[in-house]
Amino acid sequence: MNRLFTNDLNVSYDADLIVKELSIEIPDQQVTTIIGPNGCGKSTLLKSLTRIISPASGSILLDGKHISKENTKKLAKKMAILPQSPESANGLTVGELVSFGRFPYQNHFGRLSKRDYEVIDWALEVTGTIDFKYRQVDSLSGGQRQRVWIAMALAQESEIIFLDEPTTYLDMAHQLEVLELLKQLNIDQKRTIVMVLHDLNQAARFADYIVALKDGQVVKSGTCEEVITPSVLKDVFQIDAEIGKDPRTNKPMCLTYNLLKGDSNDENANSSYAYAISASY
Amino acid sequence: MKTRKQPILPFLYKMVAAMLGLVAMFIVSLVFGAAEIEVKDVWAALTSGGDIESRSIIQEIRLPREVAAMVVGSALAVAGAIMQGMTRNPLADPGLLGLTAGANAMLAVALAFLPSANYFVMMVFCFLGAAIGATVVFGIGAMKKGGFSPFRIVLAGAAVSALLTAIAEGIGIYFKLSKEVSMWTAGGLIGTNWNQLQIIVPFILAGLVLALLFSKQLTVLSLNEEVAIGLGQNTKTIKPLLFIVVILLAGAAVALVGNMAFIGLMVPHIVRAFVGTDYRAIIPMSIIFGAIFMLMADTLGRTINAPYETPIAAIVSIMGLPFFLLVLRKGERAFS
Numbered sequence: 001m002n003r004l005f006t007n008d009l010n011v012s013y014d015a016d017l018i019v020k021e022l023s024i025e026i027p028d029q030q031v032t033t034i035i036g037p038n039g040c041g042k043s044t045l046l047k048s049l050t051r052i053i054s055p056a057s058g059s060i061l062l063d064g065k066h067i068s069k070e071n072t073k074k075l076a077k078k079m080a081i082l083p084q085s086p087e088s089a090n091g092l093t094v095g096e097l098v099s100f101g102r103f104p105y106q107n108h109f110g111r112l113s114k115r116d117y118e119v120i121d122w123a124l125e126v127t128g129t130i131d132f133k134y135r136q137v138d139s140l141s142g143g144q145r146q147r148v149w150i151a152m153a154l155a156q157e158s159e160i161i162f163l164d165e166p167t168t169y170l171d172m173a174h175q176l177e178v179l180e181l182l183k184q185l186n187i188d189q190k191r192t193i194v195m196v197l198h199d200l201n202q203a204a205r206f207a208d209y210i211v212a213l214k215d216g217q218v219v220k221s222g223t224c225e226e227v228i229t230p231s232v233l234k235d236v237f238q239i240d241a242e243i244g245k246d247p248r249t250n251k252p253m254c255l256t257y258n259l260l261k262g263d264s265n266d267e268n269a270n271s272s273y274a275y276a277i278s279a280s281y
Numbered sequence: 282m283k284t285r286k287q288p289i290l291p292f293l294y295k296m297v298a299a300m301l302g303l304v305a306m307f308i309v310s311l312v313f314g315a316a317e318i319e320v321k322d323v324w325a326a327l328t329s330g331g332d333i334e335s336r337s338i339i340q341e342i343r344l345p346r347e348v349a350a351m352v353v354g355s356a357l358a359v360a361g362a363i364m365q366g367m368t369r370n371p372l373a374d375p376g377l378l379g380l381t382a383g384a385n386a387m388l389a390v391a392l393a394f395l396p397s398a399n400y401f402v403m404m405v406f407c408f409l410g411a412a413i414g415a416t417v418v419f420g421i422g423a424m425k426k427g428g429f430s431p432f433r434i435v436l437a438g439a440a441v442s443a444l445l446t447a448i449a450e451g452i453g454i455y456f457k458l459s460k461e462v463s464m465w466t467a468g469g470l471i472g473t474n475w476n477q478l479q480i481i482v483p484f485i486l487a488g489l490v491l492a493l494l495f496s497k498q499l500t501v502l503s504l505n506e507e508v509a510i511g512l513g514q515n516t517k518t519i520k521p522l523l524f525i526v527v528i529l530l531a532g533a534a535v536a537l538v539g540n541m542a543f544i545g546l547m548v549p550h551i552v553r554a555f556v557g558t559d560y561r562a563i564i565p566m567s568i569i570f571g572a573i574f575m576l577m578a579d580t581l582g583r584t585i586n587a588p589y590e591t592p593i594a595a596i597v598s599i600m601g602l603p604f605f606l607l608v609l610r611k612g613e614r615a616f617s
Contacts (some may be wrong), residue, residue, distance in 0.1 A: 051506050076513025083507040084296040090369075091501055103501055104513035108494070156512070 002028050004049070004160065004192075009058035011041070011048045011216075013274065016043040016054070020216040029190040031112075031183060033203040036213035037237055042196045043084065043164055045213065049194070050162050073222055074105035080153035084164040084196075094148050097137050097232075103206075123154040127181060143174030144176025150181065153229035161185075163195040175199075179206045198221040204228045204251045212236045228252040233261065293561055295555060299569040303351075306573045310347045310580040311335070311339060314587070331333040347480075349473040350593075351572035352611020353534045354544060356485045358571025359492045360530040361545020362552075362563050363523055366503040368419075370431040370556070371608050375411070375531035376542025377435055382449075382536035385466045389449040392465070393456040400480045400536075408532035410445075415528065417441050432609070434493035466539040470579055470592055473537065481533050489568055490527035495523060496564040503560065541594055543601025548574055550608060 004026040011019035018041040026032050026049075034042045047053040049060060051067050053256040060067045067075060089097050101123065102116040112120075120242070124130040127147040132140060137148055146166060153161050167175040168184070183206050185191050197203045203210055203224075210227040212219045213236075220232045233254070241257035291378060311323050318326075318335045326339035375381055387410025391398050398406075421437040455463035473602035491497075498519050502509045509516055534541065548571045549563055556562035575593075578600070582593045 029514050047507075050511060072515050074511035076511065079511075079513035081507065083505060083511070091553070092504075093557075096557075096559060097504075100501060100504065100508075100512060153511075154559075191563070 002026060002029075004060075004062050006049070007059045007061070009045075009048065010056045011044050012056045013053070013055060018077075018216050019048065019055075021113065022058070022059055022216065022218060024211055024221060026192065026216060028159075030208035031186050031193045031206055032195070032209045032211065033207035034194070034196045034211045034213060035198075035200060035203050035236070036219075040213045040236075042213055043215040046081075046162055046164050046194070046196055051075065052081070052083075056100060062242070073104050076156060076158070078156040078158050079160040079162060080156040082149050082153050082161070082163040082166060084168065089145075090150075092137055093134055094124070094137055094140070094151075095120065095133040096131055097148060098129075098151045098155050101152040104156060117133060119155050123151040126154065126185070127151040141174075143170050143177060144265055146170060146174070146178055147181065150178070150193055154185070159190075160192040160194065163193070165196050165198060167197070167199070175202065182206070200228065200233070200254050201246070204253060205218060205246065205249055224252050233257070292556060296565065297567070299566060301575075303569050303573050303576075306576045306580075307347060308352070310350070310576045313580050313581050314338075314343060333474075338362050342587070345475050345478055346470045346473045347576060347579070348478055349470050349537050350575040352478075352482055352485045353470075353538050353541070354548075354571035354573070354575025355489060355528040355568040356534040357541060357544040358548035358552075358567040358574070359489055359528045359564055360534070361547075362549035362560065362567045363492060363499060363527050364545065365528075365549055366499045366560055366563075367520065367523055367527075368422075368434070369503060369505075370434055371611070372431050372546065372605070373545075374436040374542060375527065375534070376540065376544070376548035377442075377605075378438035378526070379414035379418040379441040379445065380411040380531040381414070381535050381540050381542065382445035383412070383417075383463075384408075384410035385540060386410050386445040386449045386452075387413070388465050388535070389452040389458070389462045391459050392458050393452050400477055404481055404484065404533060404536040406452060407536040408528055411528045411532040411535065413529075414441060414445060415524070456559050469590075470538055470588065477537065481527050481537050484533045485531055488526050489528045489534070491522070492530070493568075495519065495526070496560040499523060499564070500558075539594070541597060543597055543605065544571060544574060546608065547601055547604045550604070569581045 002025045004023060007023050009019055009022040010017060012123045015272045016089050022045065032246070034045060044053065048055050051072065054068055062070070062075070062078060079266060098120050099112060099116070102112060102119065106112075118181050120131065124133055127150055129144065129151050132144065132148070134270050142149065150163075150166070153163075161182075163182070168180050172177065176277065177203060182193050182195070186193050207224060209222070210224055211221040212227050212232055219236050228243060229252075230241050230243055233239055233243075238260045240260050243252050244255045246253040308320075312318065312320050318338065322332075322335045323339055327344075328337040359379070360375045361373060364375065364378065365371060384407040387406040388403060391403050391406040395402060418434065418441050420437050421441070424432045449462055449466060450459070453459035474566070498514060501512055502516065502519060502523075503512050506516060509519075531545075548567050552563050552566040552570050556566050578593050578596045582591045582596050585591055
């Protein structure tokens with residue numbers, strides 16, 4: 001049985017119900033990707049899974065306990081979050097920022113222990129940011145900065161890491177770099193990774209498990225082969241997609257697509273077009 | 282390796298240097314003033330010697346006044362630092378975001394309806410007023426999803442401050458209390474006595490201690506609220522707690538000196554240049570720098586046009602305005 005799942009989850013934002021009657025299970029030690037058109041509730045789902053938003057009803061269970069009732073510090077040792085494009089680090093250095101990953105392990109006045117310093121250096125090492133340790137986070141490039149935030153999440157030593165669109169604002173090479181780092185962490189350290197991605201082909205390439213959402217509900221979840229299919233994409237994104245195989249990774253890949261005729265008055269169809277366009281990648 | 286060295290000067294040395302600066306400034310402020318008193322007489326007066334006149338000037342006028350200057354400076358500086366950290370707004374300041382104007386308005390209310398109120402009651406009204414001012418300004422700021430830009434919040438602060446000041450003045454005129462109200466709110470340390478200090482200082486000290494205790498939480502919160510939750514911070518208790526600390530500090534400061542903008546804005550930014558952006562360093566340094574700053578402003582006010590006093594609020598504002606414009610220009614990068 002998996003450690004994290006939801007039961008009939010309803011989450012609203014302001015007055016609108018964004019996530020509706022959603023029951024999913026996050027497979028342990030795998031990379032799960034949540035995909036779906038704009039406004040389908042991807043980020044809201046991620047925020048409620050990480051207790052940033054509390055659900056209107058339904059439950060989220062981790063290790064058999066409701067996360068809403070669990071001590072938040074205890075949870076921070078089990079799950080780390082990387083919010084969508086974290087703002088500036090206020091002039092903190094890389095080392096300082098990553099050291100906050102040890103926050104859940106410290107008492108109120110906590111000074112960093114020898115073990116804390118080891119973990120911090122290890123996190124910097126794995127993410128290839130050790131050379132920037134004494135530089136200001138804000139002085140780094142987008143890709144470097146993202147790796148620093150990932151290092152902070154790693155320093156939390158949590159089994160589960162959530163990321164909300166970790167590749168936004170990065171160029172193609174840096175996008176791949178971040179995703180490969182995450183995949184590596186998943187393989188080497190068995191961390192469970194849950195992320196929201198916009199790019200279907202990246203989702204297919206790096207995920208073991210995909211959850212496709214639309215209007216706050218799961219349309220289809222399963223392996224890449226099960227989810228990245230013309231019929232699912234038609235349903236989720238209102239696109240007519242041609243699916244092939246990535247010649248290098250053998251994963252399914254959206255080669256080209258058109259908007260579905262007759263549905264073009266649907267706002268979702270238009271917005272998903274803009275984002276799914278990275279299929280050219 | 283492309284590593285840059287860690288700052289060479291450890292924080293402790295900086296603290297010691299700042300403390301020495303504070304002691305020096307404190308002595309300067311006791312020595313300089315309208316009445317000519319020599320350094321040795323100041324020492325004699327403090328140790329209960331010397332002639333009676335200088336002794337009473339030092340002990341009953343200058344000493345309480347400088348103690349007040351120090352605690353008010355520290356209180357406003359720390360209140361500003363906490364507000365900047367909580368709201369990620371580099372322009373946050375208790376004077377600019379409606380807290381002191383709110384406290385002033387409530388002071389006027391207290392003077393009008395509870396004319397016999399003692400100092401403690403007045404202070405409680407200041408706390409209330411600061412809380413009202415802050416709630417209104419941040420309420421306006423929260424009206425838009427995702428929040429307004431720092432600059433818009435300052436505009437809201439200015440508008441709300443203008444309204445609250447008008448209320449204070451209106452009450453003053455209607456109840457024929459204009460003189461009393463303006464005496465409180467003009468912003469001055471004139472006539473500060475030990476009785477007032479005995480009542481107000483404990484509240485400021487409590488606020489400062491709480492600020493020090495929660496400075497690490499403030500740094501975590503200042504990263505981004507979602508990050509703070511992810512790191513296991515209980516933001517639902519930390520945020521109200523920090524809010525209360527700000528109200529305590531700003532309200533008590535108004536009860537002592539009335540209106541005083543810009544200190545809470547300036548001091549934390551100056552401090553960041555020396556100790557970086559971790560509030561564990563910013564808060565203690567702001568306490569010392571705030572005290573030094575106010576002592577300096579007060580000493581200037583007493584000496585540049587002696588024997589007449591130049592209002593300290595005017596001096597602080599003259600120094601503060603260019604600084605405000607500088608922070609505005611730096612915009613987003615003001616924290617680094």
